[in-house]
Amino acid sequence: MKDNVLLSVKNLSVKFKTLDGMNTIIEGNSFDVKKGEVLCMVGESGCGKSLTSLAIMGLIEKPGIAKADEIMLDGEDISGYSEEALRKLRGNKMSMIFQEPLTSLNPLFTIGNQMDEVFRLHRKMDRAECRKNSIEMLRFVGIPAPESVYKRYPVALSGGMRQRVMIAMALSCRPKLLIADEPTTALDVTIQRQILNLMQSLRKELDTSIILITHDLSVVAEMADRVIVMYAGQIVEQADVRDLFKKPLHPYTEGLINSTIRLGEKCERLKTIPGTVPNNENMPKGCRFHPRCPFATDRCRNEQPQLINVEGREVRCFRYEGSEN
Amino acid sequence: MAGVQKEQEYLLDVRNLKVQFPVNSGLFGMQKQFLKAVDDISFQIREGETMGIVGESGCGKSTVGNTIIKLIEPAAGEIYFAGQNITKMSQHEFEKIRPQMQMVFQDPYSSLNPRKKVFDIIAEPYHVQTKLSKAEIKERVLEMMSLVGLDASYADRYPHEFSGGQRQRIGIARALALHPKLIICDEPVSALDVSIQAQILNLLKELQEKLGLTYIFIAHGLPTVQYISDRIAVMYLGKMMEIAEVDELFAHTMHPYTEGLLASIPIPDPEQRDIDEKPVLEGDLPNPLNLPKGCKFCSRCRYAKDICREQEPELREVTKGHFVCCHFPLQ
Amino acid sequence: MKKTKRFFKLLFRSSTGTAGVLIFLLVCIAAIFAEQLAPYDPNMMDLMNMTKPPAWMEGGSISHLLGTDNLGRDIFSRMLHGARVSLTVGFLATICSGIVGTILGLISGYFGGIVDHVIMRIADAFYAIPGILLALVTLMVVQSSGIGTLVIVIAAISWVQYARLIRAEVLRLKGKEFVRASRTIGASPWFIISHHIVPNVWPTFIVVSTMSVASSILTEASLSFLGVGIQSPLISWGGMLSDGRALLATHWWVATFPGIMITIAILGITFMGNWLRDVLDPHNKGL
Numbered sequence: 053m054k055d056n057v058l059l060s061v062k063n064l065s066v067k068f069k070t071l072d073g074m075n076t077i078i079e080g081n082s083f084d085v086k087k088g089e090v091l092c093m094v095g096e097s098g099c100g101k102s103l104t105s106l107a108i109m110g111l112i113e114k115p116g117i118a119k120a121d122e123i124m125l126d127g128e129d130i131s132g133y134s135e136e137a138l139r140k141l142r143g144n145k146m147s148m149i150f151q152e153p154l155t156s157l158n159p160l161f162t163i164g165n166q167m168d169e170v171f172r173l174h175r176k177m178d179r180a181e182c183r184k185n186s187i188e189m190l191r192f193v194g195i196p197a198p199e200s201v202y203k204r205y206p207v208a209l210s211g212g213m214r215q216r217v218m219i220a221m222a223l224s225c226r227p228k229l230l231i232a233d234e235p236t237t238a239l240d241v242t243i244q245r246q247i248l249n250l251m252q253s254l255r256k257e258l259d260t261s262i263i264l265i266t267h268d269l270s271v272v273a274e275m276a277d278r279v280i281v282m283y284a285g286q287i288v289e290q291a292d293v294r295d296l297f298k299k300p301l302h303p304y305t306e307g308l309i310n311s312t313i314r315l316g317e318k319c320e321r322l323k324t325i326p327g328t329v330p331n332n333e334n335m336p337k338g339c340r341f342h343p344r345c346p347f348a349t350d351r352c353r354n355e356q357p358q359l360i361n362v363e364g365r366e367v368r369c370f371r372y373e374g375s376e377n
Numbered sequence: 378m379a380g381v382q383k384e385q386e387y388l389l390d391v392r393n394l395k396v397q398f399p400v401n402s403g404l405f406g407m408q409k410q411f412l413k414a415v416d417d418i419s420f421q422i423r424e425g426e427t428m429g430i431v432g433e434s435g436c437g438k439s440t441v442g443n444t445i446i447k448l449i450e451p452a453a454g455e456i457y458f459a460g461q462n463i464t465k466m467s468q469h470e471f472e473k474i475r476p477q478m479q480m481v482f483q484d485p486y487s488s489l490n491p492r493k494k495v496f497d498i499i500a501e502p503y504h505v506q507t508k509l510s511k512a513e514i515k516e517r518v519l520e521m522m523s524l525v526g527l528d529a530s531y532a533d534r535y536p537h538e539f540s541g542g543q544r545q546r547i548g549i550a551r552a553l554a555l556h557p558k559l560i561i562c563d564e565p566v567s568a569l570d571v572s573i574q575a576q577i578l579n580l581l582k583e584l585q586e587k588l589g590l591t592y593i594f595i596a597h598g599l600p601t602v603q604y605i606s607d608r609i610a611v612m613y614l615g616k617m618m619e620i621a622e623v624d625e626l627f628a629h630t631m632h633p634y635t636e637g638l639l640a641s642i643p644i645p646d647p648e649q650r651d652i653d654e655k656p657v658l659e660g661d662l663p664n665p666l667n668l669p670k671g672c673k674f675c676s677r678c679r680y681a682k683d684i685c686r687e688q689e690p691e692l693r694e695v696t697k698g699h700f701v702c703c704h705f706p707l708q
Numbered sequence: 709m710k711k712t713k714r715f716f717k718l719l720f721r722s723s724t725g726t727a728g729v730l731i732f733l734l735v736c737i738a739a740i741f742a743e744q745l746a747p748y749d750p751n752m753m754d755l756m757n758m759t760k761p762p763a764w765m766e767g768g769s770i771s772h773l774l775g776t777d778n779l780g781r782d783i784f785s786r787m788l789h790g791a792r793v794s795l796t797v798g799f800l801a802t803i804c805s806g807i808v809g810t811i812l813g814l815i816s817g818y819f820g821g822i823v824d825h826v827i828m829r830i831a832d833a834f835y836a837i838p839g840i841l842l843a844l845v846t847l848m849v850v851q852s853s854g855i856g857t858l859v860i861v862i863a864a865i866s867w868v869q870y871a872r873l874i875r876a877e878v879l880r881l882k883g884k885e886f887v888r889a890s891r892t893i894g895a896s897p898w899f900i901i902s903h904h905i906v907p908n909v910w911p912t913f914i915v916v917s918t919m920s921v922a923s924s925i926l927t928e929a930s931l932s933f934l935g936v937g938i939q940s941p942l943i944s945w946g947g948m949l950s951d952g953r954a955l956l957a958t959h960w961w962v963a964t965f966p967g968i969m970i971t972i973a974i975l976g977i978t979f980m981g982n983w984l985r986d987v988l989d990p991h992n993k994g995l
Contacts, residue, residue: 071717096570097541210661240433240597242658245641249657267571270643274650293647311575312645313600316627321579322604325572328540446892475894488885492907501903502893551889 058228058261059085059108062122066103069115075332077116078103078285085229090255090262092272092293094308095282096329101265104282105231108263109148110138126228144174147222151234153214157206163190163217164202170224189220194250212243219250226258233265248274269312273297281305284330284340291365301367303345339369347371387421387457388559388591389445394418394454396440400666412665414440416615417454419692424558427585427592429606429623431599431638435662437615438595442561445593446478447471459558476506476555483564485544489536495522495547496532502554521550524587525580542573549580553588561593566601578605599642603627608698611635614665614673617692620700631695631706633678634658672704680705718987725983731976739791746785747771751941754780759959775961777951783965786943790966793944794925794973797858801924802917804863809870810913816871817878818901828875831868839865840930847936858937862924870916877912881905911988918981922974929970945970 066078078100085091093101107118108125110133123131125146130138142148150156158166167189168182177185183202190198193216206214215235222230232251236244248271255262264275272279272293279296281289281304289302300306307325327344330336339357342348351370359368360376396415415437422428430438443449445456447463456464458478463471482488489498499521503514519529525546536544545565552560562581566574582605584590596602602609603623610620611634619632630636637658644650660677663669669676675685684704692702719725738745758780761768768775774783816827834842843861850857881887881904890900931937932946933953940947945966952963 071714071721096572212661240662241599241641242433242637243661244643245657246659248643268643269571270645273645273647274643276647297645297647308571309645311572313575313604314645315600315603315639315642318624319604321582322575324575324579326576328542328573329570331540448888448891472894475892478892480889480892482885482889484885488889490886490904490908492910493903501890501895505890505893505895505899548889551893555893 056086057084057124058087058126060122060124061108061120062124064104064107064118064120064123066100066107066112066116066118069117072333076285077332078107081282081287083280083287083290085261085263086278087228088255088259088261089277090264090275092276092279093263093265093282094267094269094272094279096267098284098329098331099282100285101282102233105148105233105263105265109142109146109231110135111148140174143170143222143227144225145227146229146231147225147227148231148233149215149218149222149235151237153211153218153238156218157214159206162203162205163209167202167217167221167224170221174225185224186220189224190217193217193220193223193254194246195220210243211239212246215239215243215247216250219247219254223254223258223260227260229261229263231263231265234267235264236271237266237268244271251275269308281308284335285332286340286368287359287366288341288368289366290359291367295363295365301362301365301372302341302369303347304341307344386423388424388426388459389422389593390455390457391421391441391445392419392455392457394441394444394456395452396437396444396449397452410666413615413668414665415444415451418612418615418617419454420610420617420620422559422591422593424591425585425589426608427594427606429594429596429602429609430612431596431602431609432612433597433662435614435665436612438597438612439563441612442480442563442593442595446480446561447475476502477558479552479555479557479560481545481548481552481560481562481565484568485541485548486536486568488548489544491536493535494532495527495534495536495539498536498547499550499554502551506555517554518550521554524553524584525550540573541569542576545569545573545577546580549577549584553584556588557590559591559593561595563595564597565594567596567598574601581605599638611638614662614668616673616702617700618674618702620692622698625696625699629696629699629708631699631701631708632674632703633680633707634674636707637677672702680707719983722983722986724979725987728976728979728981728983731972732980735791735795735973735976738788739795742788742792746782746788747773748782748785750781750786750789750943752781754782756780759955759962761959762961774965775959777948777962778955778959783948783962786948787945787966787969790943790945790948790969791973793855793938793942794928794946794970797855797862797928797938797944798921798925800855800859801862801866801928802920804859805867805920805924806870806913806917808863809867810874810909812867813871813874814878814901814905814909817875818882818897818905824875827871831871834865834868840927843927843931844934844936847931855938855942858928858931861931862927865927866920866924869920870913873912873916874909877909878905881908911984914988915981915985918977918984922977922981925977926970926974 062082064078064081065076068075068077081104093104095101103112106112108123112118120131122129130141164183164186167186171177171182171185187198187202190201195201195213195216209217236247239247266272276293279291279293280287281302283304289305296305297309300309310323311325313322325344330340336343338354339352342352345352357368357370359366360372362372362376394415395417397411397413400410400412430441432438440449444451451464454464455462458474461474463474496518499518500514503509503517522529522532527543527546527550536547566577569577578601585592594602594605606623608620608622609626611618611632613634619626619635626635630639641658658677663676669686671687671689672685675681678685682705690702690704692700694700695706719729754776757772757776759778760772760776762775763770763773772782776782812827816824842865846861847857887900887904890904928937928944929946929949932944933950935950938944938947948966949963955962
């Protein structure tokens with residue numbers, strides 16, 4: 053393993069048991085997260101981006117089953133860890149924030165109560181220390197009057213404030229890896245801007261690696277160092293953010309970028325990707341994107357492309373065969 | 378008479394509209410408070426035009442749409458549709474006008490009855506409003522389906538067999554069924570995937586060109602609204618903050634809130650992200666039951682002066698067709 | 709075809725569901741074909757064969773499989789005929805309370821306001837009095853105890869749960885956008901209720917009804933046991949239980965078999981109800 057890699061996932065699959073047998077949602081995905089980088093996973097609903105993150109955290113619940121050859125986090129392979137061993141890591145070495153700041157906090161306990169919990173669990177601190185650290189964290193994420201917020205209940209806070217609290221909780225133990233699953237989707241634009249700026253500045257200060265999951269390419273463009281584009285459970289492209297926007301290789305990536313509306317730019321018609329995302333019950337044969345792809349050939353209809361290396365990036369498309377390195 | 382003429386120029390003329398919701402508080406709900414969801418707004422829409430209404434959650438933009446279509450009764454103000462005052466009409470009288478106004482909803486999952494087939498969903502307006510024969514209804518439903526790009530074979534299927542984008546097409550077909558003049562689109566694409574959003578937006582534009590529709594397009598995302606609209610109205614806490622043509626709004630932003638809103642939107646280009654420091658709108662929306670005195674935006678405005686905290690500004694026309702509600706418009 | 713296949717697939721996946729449906733079918737068959745299946749006339753007294761034990765016990769014989777009671781009547785035959793009465797009461801009471809409760813629930817939920825208040829306060833009043841007590845007093849006062857009276861009394865105490873559940877369901881559906889959409893095209897309340905609300909309330913109705921059949925059977929058994937329900941010559945499980953109570957110490961089988969029958973039937977129908985609830989849940993993709 054290279055020194056600068058924090059997380060290395062090899063061949064991760066997630067399956068769900070259904071009435072009609074096993075349903076594979078994610079198939080054989082491998083990727084690395086480098087130390088201190090922001091890796092964005094982008095894709096449309098059902099592409100498996102959220103499940104990937106849950107699988108890393110060991111949070112896939114029955115009837116789902118996650119399997120991986122290896123999940124190396126900071127030098128230890130956590131893929132075979134028991135629930136108890138994983139619990140020690142969660143909130144400590146790796147932590148996660150979710151889309152809905154409203155439902156992620158227990159309405160019956162004060163903010164302070166819920167924040168102290170993290171320190172008590174992982175740092176075995178006493179009450180006074182917990183309180184001191186919690187308030188410190190609240191201040192750290194830019195919450196005004198942290199002492200008073202500490203005593204309040206979640207209902208008394210706005211969506212943006214709750215998301216700040218969630219971030220504070222997630223960062224309490226200075227995790228090496230932070231997974232943010234659509235952290236700003238439920239928020240208003242002006243609040244989204246605040247949270248994105250906050251995450252940028254925290255990242256500079258803490259040197260935490262972030263996996264940011266989003267469907268919004270604009271957020272990707274502002275936040276990411278590297279990008280993984282997912283489609284129908286597979287990684288279809290992996291590249292540096294600037295390369296990706298300058299020259300998208302996969303037709304899906306290109307379609308996504310083209311259909312994003314740019315503010316202040318007038319155009320008669322938007323470029324679209326025709327058709328719809330396939331559902332798991334009738335995944336197309338061959339390349340999963342071929343029914344929507346303008347370049348589809350007979351080969352695409354019958355044979356599944358593999359991820360290949362092109363110019364230091366990865367793409368799952370036959371069109372780049374021969375130019376790999 | 379000049380007054381009458383002016384009314385007929387516009388398809389929709391909203392004047393000093395106010396909508397309030399009672400909020401019970403105190404023990405046993407003894408104290409009645411009123412939430413001013415829409416507070417004294419006026420705007421006009423010409424036939425064939427698209428008016429975009431943007432704003433953050435709780436700004437009252439959906440309430441405006443629901444009030445125009447008479448799902449909510451206003452507390453004060455008038456709405457003229459094609460020259461007729463619909464606020465004064467009884468529900469019964471309004472029935473005659475209703476087919477001319479339709480709505481496309483946000484959630485393509487809850488806006489279609491899960492136990493009805495696609496055909497029956499689109500046929501419902503005909504059953505309610507017309508006395509057409511079965512064969513005539515069938516013909517029209519199929520016509521509507523092809524208009525919105527749905528295959529005729531889908532007619533016998535149930536909504537759950539479709540993806541969000543196709544469901545939204547079904548919803549649009551239902552809205553078009555009675556050949557309305559005005560369609561109120563209440564966040565029609567915000568629940569859809571990016572690649573599907575573009576499809577639906579294109580469809581709405583095509584339909585407008587083909588059928589000469591007038592749209593009110595309500596959304597929280599400015600990029601979407603600017604693509605489809607001719608004019609944009611920016612709302613904040615029940616008030617219209619700025620109304621202008623799209624190009625004018627971007628070129629000469631006058632309201633500090635619009636400026637903050639524009640700066641908040643992430644730009645889909647990584648090359649631009651480090652170029653300029655963006656003016657972030659600090660703070661949260663104030664509690665709508667406990668609004669600041671004076672300008673409603675003053676608590677978050679970085680240009681706020683003393684007068685802003687004392688006196689509420691009025692919406693006024695600063696340059697031609699550009700309205701702003703601010704004591705000190707930018708530029 | 710696909711639907712039937714899916715039905716069985718869903719059924720066999722749940723062991724309690726399978727058991728529930730099987731038991732329910734068996735009880736139904738017993739009730740419908742009681743005459744053909746019963747080896748004896750259930751009311752025929754045979755003084756030569758009084759209190760005979762079940763076949764497998766000493767002194768028992770294969771001719772009276774589950775033994776006889778103190779008047780020499782065949783317990784097995786009586787149980788089959790009892791199933792008929794119990795199911796009839798259970799179903800009729802469910803239909804009556806279902807119709808009344810559902811209509812009131814729909815009105816209450818959809819129109820709200822003062823109508824809702826009145827209906828729900830009446831429901832509260834019914835809920836506050838123990839049902840069995842109300843039934844007991846009513847039956848004692850009217851002094852008539854045919855199946856009809858019993859059905860009405862049981863329905864009167866069980867419509868409340870329909871009204872409440874249906875009302876809650878209507879309130880949920882009323883907030884859905886497809887109801888709003890229907891209002892924007894000018895549909896009348898009646899049209900919305902019949903086209904949008906009722907079809908979506910249907911699964912709830914089915915589930916409540918199954919549970920209601922079970923509870924009605926139990927109420928009937930309790931009332932008959934207390935002596936105010938089904939009277940001779942009609943046979944009911946509760947009545948049999950009551951007959952055998954005095955003999956429990958000496959001839960246990962007279963009361964035990966009808967008792968077991970009540971338990972199994974109720975359990976079976978409840979299992980079926982639980983399974984239906986899971987299957988009809990739209991998150992489960994339904995049938």
